[in-house]
Amino acid sequence: MPEVDDTLTNVLRRRIIDGEFAPGTRLSEISLAEKLGVSRNTLREAFRVLSEQGLVEHVPNRGVSVASPTVADVVDIYRARRYVEPAALAAGSPLHPAVTAMREAVEHGETSLEARDWRTLGTANMAFHDAIVALADSPRLERLFRDIAAELRLAFLEIDNPEALHAPFVTRNRALLETFLEQGGPAAAAELQDYLVLSERTVLGAFTRLRHG
Amino acid sequence: MPEVDDTLTNVLRRRIIDGEFAPGTRLSEISLAEKLGVSRNTLREAFRVLSEQGLVEHVPNRGVSVASPTVADVVDIYRARRYVEPAALAAGSPLHPAVTAMREAVEHGETSLEARDWRTLGTANMAFHDAIVALADSPRLERLFRDIAAELRLAFLEIDNPEALHAPFVTRNRALLETFLEQGGPAAAAELQDYLVLSERTVLGAFTRLRHG
């Protein structure tokens, strides 16, 4: 269990990712500080951290608002994912502890699919990819992915069709895991490339449909 | 010319990278705020940003100190570089504007080598790799590399033999650029892999020599 970090920054982070503040929402220092029971200065420190993590956009003299990923952001996020994830998978060892996390994420995804719990399913899918990155044993790449995944969740929040967004990838995750274990990293990496292209297309499709009609 | 960003965060960032505060140096809020002519609160906001960027280490209730990269950090930094740089080079187009930046960095490196200006040479070498990453056209990967490069500079600061650290790579940069232009991205990517392994070994060698006597 990841221990609960109750710092103000993490509380805010969770609440934003959970969709409590819709993307684009302006976060007023005064009212939010009052609501959270902290001072403006303390809140501003948390804002700076979240801003560096890309969860929040800070415009000088105009305050901060919840990040609202654009199409360009989504494209860039997937570009970065294609740089990191397949390579991590290709070089990953089947004996790496992260493989257990991959397996658990797949199973967790399958049960949430049956339960039609799309929120949980989205979390499980992300955990699967997080485990893939963990294969690389690189704190810096993990941190990059953590930030990127959070941004992507914000993009998902704006799309109100979570089933189409997450459901198709449950079987793909299972298949990818099996490819990795039975045919090795490089084969799995190739499969993941296609997977990510499809995933990007799914998200971008829903996204542009959202903006154009 | 990159315009000068005179925010407190960037001022501090530059001064740290330039070695004004040695790695590991404790940064007292009170004295540093006074020295910089800002309030403690403002300084703390800058600290949070720099901490997220990895330039500074923040320990709750114990303050912040300039990051002092360990061997594990250097290993991880090079691991991340090997994930990103060769792939960016492999997929990069010779017509990309960043190629100009690569060329300029190579030439800049060659002149600083003649002048035996190791500080400038280190900057030029980093600019070369920055340009390689820029080939990927990914803001997020560029940001990752920016932070990583800054951390690496801190590691360099602790090694007092900058010539051995930077000089050998001037001719390699030139060669790598030519390989890229004449034989294409994939060939250059393979060359860069070896390059990075050698570079890592050079840094780690100097590093362990430093710690062991």
Place this chain on the structure above:
DNA sequence: ATGGCACAAATTGTTCAACAACAACACCCG
């Protein structure tokens, strides 16, 4: 109406002083 222009209101940026919370250090006692 419409396009600016000055003014007013609201928000962010920054400072200061104070105190609580915590860590490191020196000291004393057994």
Place this chain on the structure above:
DNA sequence: CGGGTGTTGTTGTTGAACAATTTGTGCCAT
């Protein structure tokens, strides 16, 4: 000499205040 104890210095957080900037409003002239 080891272990508690208090002292000291630092960080964590707050509240209030003011400066700087943006935003909204109403007015005027065209």
